[in-house]
Amino acid sequence: MLKEEAEGVKMEDDDEEPPMAIQIQPDVSVRKILSSSDTVSVGVSVITGYLGAGKSTLVNYILNGKHGKRIAVILNEFGEEIGVERAMINEGEEGAIVEEWVELANGCVCCTVKHSLVQALEQLVQRKDRLDHILLETTGLANPAPLASILWLDDQLESEVKLDCIVTVVDAKNLRFQLNERRDSSSFSEAFNQIAFADTIIMNKVDLISQEESDELEKEIHSINSLANVIRSVRCQVDLSNILNCQAYDSNHVSRLESLLETNKSLTTTDLHDSGIRTLCISEPQPINLDKVRLWLEEILWDKKSEMDVYRCKAVLSIQNSDQMHILQAVREIYEIVPARKWSEEENRTNKIVFIGHKLDEEVLRSGLRDCRP
Amino acid sequence: MAGESADASTIATLSCARCEKPAHLQCPKCMDLKLPREQASFCTQECFKAAWSSHKSVHVKAQLSSIATGDQNSDLISQGWLYCVKKGQARTLKLPHFDWTGPLKQYPISTKCVVPAEIEKPDWAIDGTPKVEPNSDLQHVVEIKTPEQIQRMRETCKIAREVLDAAAKVIRPGVTTDEIDRVVHEATIAAGGYPSPLNYYFFPKSCCTSVNEVICHGIPDARKLEDGDIVNVDVTVCYKGCHGDLNETYFVGNVDEASRQLVKCTYECLEKAIAIVKPGVRFREIGEVVNRHATMSGLSVVRSYCGHGIGDLFHCAPNIPHYARNKAVGVMKAGQTFTIEPMINAGTWRDRTWPDGWTAVTADGKRSAQFEHTLLVTETGVEVLTARLPSSPDVYPWLTK
Numbered sequence: 001m002l003k004e005e006a007e008g009v010k011m012e013d014d015d016e017e018p019p020m021a022i023q024i025q026p027d028v029s030v031r032k033i034l035s036s037s038d039t040v041s042v043g044v045s046v047i048t049g050y051l052g053a054g055k056s057t058l059v060n061y062i063l064n065g066k067h068g069k070r071i072a073v074i075l076n077e078f079g080e081e082i083g084v085e086r087a088m089i090n091e092g093e094e095g096a097i098v099e100e101w102v103e104l105a106n107g108c109v110c111c112t113v114k115h116s117l118v119q120a121l122e123q124l125v126q127r128k129d130r131l132d133h134i135l136l137e138t139t140g141l142a143n144p145a146p147l148a149s150i151l152w153l154d155d156q157l158e159s160e161v162k163l164d165c166i167v168t169v170v171d172a173k174n175l176r177f178q179l180n181e182r183r184d185s186s187s188f189s190e191a192f193n194q195i196a197f198a199d200t201i202i203m204n205k206v207d208l209i210s211q212e213e214s215d216e217l218e219k220e221i222h223s224i225n226s227l228a229n230v231i232r233s234v235r236c237q238v239d240l241s242n243i244l245n246c247q248a249y250d251s252n253h254v255s256r257l258e259s260l261l262e263t264n265k266s267l268t269t270t271d272l273h274d275s276g277i278r279t280l281c282i283s284e285p286q287p288i289n290l291d292k293v294r295l296w297l298e299e300i301l302w303d304k305k306s307e308m309d310v311y312r313c314k315a316v317l318s319i320q321n322s323d324q325m326h327i328l329q330a331v332r333e334i335y336e337i338v339p340a341r342k343w344s345e346e347e348n349r350t351n352k353i354v355f356i357g358h359k360l361d362e363e364v365l366r367s368g369l370r371d372c373r374p
Numbered sequence: 375m376a377g378e379s380a381d382a383s384t385i386a387t388l389s390c391a392r393c394e395k396p397a398h399l400q401c402p403k404c405m406d407l408k409l410p411r412e413q414a415s416f417c418t419q420e421c422f423k424a425a426w427s428s429h430k431s432v433h434v435k436a437q438l439s440s441i442a443t444g445d446q447n448s449d450l451i452s453q454g455w456l457y458c459v460k461k462g463q464a465r466t467l468k469l470p471h472f473d474w475t476g477p478l479k480q481y482p483i484s485t486k487c488v489v490p491a492e493i494e495k496p497d498w499a500i501d502g503t504p505k506v507e508p509n510s511d512l513q514h515v516v517e518i519k520t521p522e523q524i525q526r527m528r529e530t531c532k533i534a535r536e537v538l539d540a541a542a543k544v545i546r547p548g549v550t551t552d553e554i555d556r557v558v559h560e561a562t563i564a565a566g567g568y569p570s571p572l573n574y575y576f577f578p579k580s581c582c583t584s585v586n587e588v589i590c591h592g593i594p595d596a597r598k599l600e601d602g603d604i605v606n607v608d609v610t611v612c613y614k615g616c617h618g619d620l621n622e623t624y625f626v627g628n629v630d631e632a633s634r635q636l637v638k639c640t641y642e643c644l645e646k647a648i649a650i651v652k653p654g655v656r657f658r659e660i661g662e663v664v665n666r667h668a669t670m671s672g673l674s675v676v677r678s679y680c681g682h683g684i685g686d687l688f689h690c691a692p693n694i695p696h697y698a699r700n701k702a703v704g705v706m707k708a709g710q711t712f713t714i715e716p717m718i719n720a721g722t723w724r725d726r727t728w729p730d731g732w733t734a735v736t737a738d739g740k741r742s743a744q745f746e747h748t749l750l751v752t753e754t755g756v757e758v759l760t761a762r763l764p765s766s767p768d769v770y771p772w773l774t775k
Contacts, residue, residue: 017423017426018401018422018423018426018429018430019401019402019403020402020419021399021400021401021402021416021419021422022399022400022401022402022405023398023399023400024388024397024398024399024400024411024415112678112679112680113677113678113679113680113693113695114678152701154677154695154697154699154700154701155699156677156697156698156699156700157677157678298656298705302703302704302705333703333704334701334703335701336701
């Protein structure tokens with residue numbers, strides 16, 4: 001067999017004339033790689049909330065809406081472990097819902113930077129012709145923070161997916177009861193975590209309560225998390241721009257953060273809820289030293305200084321010796337400080353930091369920030 | 375000058391295989407066969423035509439070699455060797471379909487190695503699925519090891535070093551990676567240890583062998599090492615319930631200058647990273663050091679795989695990326711043990727995974743090198759637990775002085 005095949009090979013090339021040589025270009029595979037790095041990554045919105053609050057209603061509303069977007073919804077039961085073996089993908093396309101069970105290969109978990117959930121989502125994006133957004137609907141997940149940590153990837157990874165926002169759906173009729181419920185004296189109901197970590201909160205079923213009750217409830221929600229965008233709804237019929245493409249974790253997308261921090265209204269909540277979870281805003285007019293800020297934040301986020309438990313942190317920073325406005329984002333221990341854009345001439349350069357958490361000590365935080373002066 | 379831009383400059387410096395003038399054309403047959411660009415480039419169609427009668431022998435040689443390999447593989451298949459797929463959970467008779475990024479492809483692998491009953495085994499040895507490890511608190515908190523644990527780590531790491539050295543000694547052209555695996559397996563068992571990779575999430579062999587464009591997690595198979603190859607052997611030993619992990623990239627026969635530079639630079643990346651380890655240093659900083667050195671040499675850093683905590687668990691907190699601007703959490707403290715294992719590429723940093731579900735290769739088919747040590751943070755600095763021993767073979771010219 002070998003001899004004949006070998007002779008066949010020799011015969012092929014016995015032409016006197018060579019073929020036309022081809023212009024050298026970057027390898028096609030490299031070109032594909034390079035172009036893939038130019039494509040925009042697909043946003044992932046995490047939808048959380050109690051059973052019955054209206055998550056499924058929201059999802060159906062999104063899938064049925066005639067917005068021309070291809071959206072995949074992944075329903076997942078997250079237990080103790082955030083792992084995805086199989087997920088149901090609903091693709092809303094011009095109103096029709098196509099259900100598809102997708103087997104997501106268990107990613108190699110050893111020494112990989114990307115969690116298997118991320119790898120599964122990336123596979124999904126690669127498989128589909130065009131996907132505009134992914135909704136991750138969670139059930140049984142008390143605390144969205146670990147999920148946020150997994151999905152908030154380093155920009156350097158140039159992943160096909162990125163965390164867009166965390167949306168919590170709350171049941172206006174039952175929220176007060178859920179907030180007051182305690183399993184034992186040392187733990188809070190899941191409602192607090194779901195509110196504290198949210199970027200957008202949909203207060204659903206407002207038709208079941210009065211206007212005054214709605215206003216009270218919104219105040220209460222803001223007392224826990226002043227940064228979240230609270231939207232009232234009936235049957236989760238909301239403007240989709242509040243849930244899709246929020247870019248809440250994009251280091252380039254600062255305008256929403258800026259406008260939040262510009263408001264004269266104080267973001268600090270003074271009416272302390274029983275839980276002690278609240279929002280605190282502190283400011284400092286002078287430019288501060290970046291290294292000192294990092295050390296100070298790490299003491300708070302990593303070492304739990306003064307027993308404070310910070311859930312989220314966002315800030316606009318004026319850094320010494322830099323003409324760039326820096327922004328800070330933190331979800332539990334994971335944080336980043338990145339330059340965002342140049343301060344404009346007319347702007348009033350200042351530092352404004354918002355903390356959402358438990359047992360926040362205003363004095364300790366204020367003096368810590370002062371110590372970051374050069 | 376890293377990653378993709380290096381490709382552009384490489385094209386600019388390609389010279390005609392016949393007259394050495396700058397080349398802008400390439401042989402289409404060589405492209406088809408995925409042969410190295412250096413011998414396939416020509417300045418004009420005329421030069422290509424003139425070189426044709428001698429150039430075409432390159433195609434014949436490659437095709438004959440490919441047929442020979444095909445025949446060898448058929449023989450092995452008939453002896454029970456099979457191709458690995460589905461992360462090691464299944465085998466097939468035929469080579470899986472894939473757009474191979476470089477000259478390398480999957481080869482059949484041999485049947486499973488046996489571990490004697492008296493060797494203490496981790497929980498995945500039985501059914502391929504770790505249970506203790508994924509559910510442990512040590513995935514979130516970095517352990518500070520007790521003096522007793524540290525002593526056990528020293529023992530395990532010394533054994534792992536000796537096993538790797540044994541593997542290094544058999545590397546030469548003509549040896550298969552399967553034979554290297556056998557050496558690792560036997561040496562580990564002889565020392566009373568269990569080869570941690572074996573059956574870890576169904577990984578089919580006792581060590582990882584990563585040749586040329588393979589970045590990491592290469593599965594030992596029937597392919598013979600060739601003169602000019604570079605090969606990384608990654609060994610982890612589990613001894614008395616404690617893991618020790620290290621790897622080195624070796625030269626097979628005579629290796630070209632670019633590969634020698636790649637391996638040396640990678641060695642230096644690890645060296646420089648280890649040099650900054652001491653209490654108080656942020657884990658994030660490792661990526662900055664590695665990235666700086668690699669980039670300065672025109673090379674890129676793999677981003678998908680990272681260093682990891684190690685001890686009673688094979689992989690645990692912390693995660694230590696090797697690229698810059700990462701958000702790794704935490705600072706080093708005395709008593710922590712972890713690995714640093716930079717993977718450095720000649721071309722793009724991006725990787726792809728073979729149909730076997732494990733082997734990571736460079737997306738552009740260019741070569742990749744890696745080095746790894748298990749480290750202990752001490753009160754004043756670092757102790758390299760898997761350090762070279764006086765008996766370790768002399769394989770790096772820059773160390774022989």
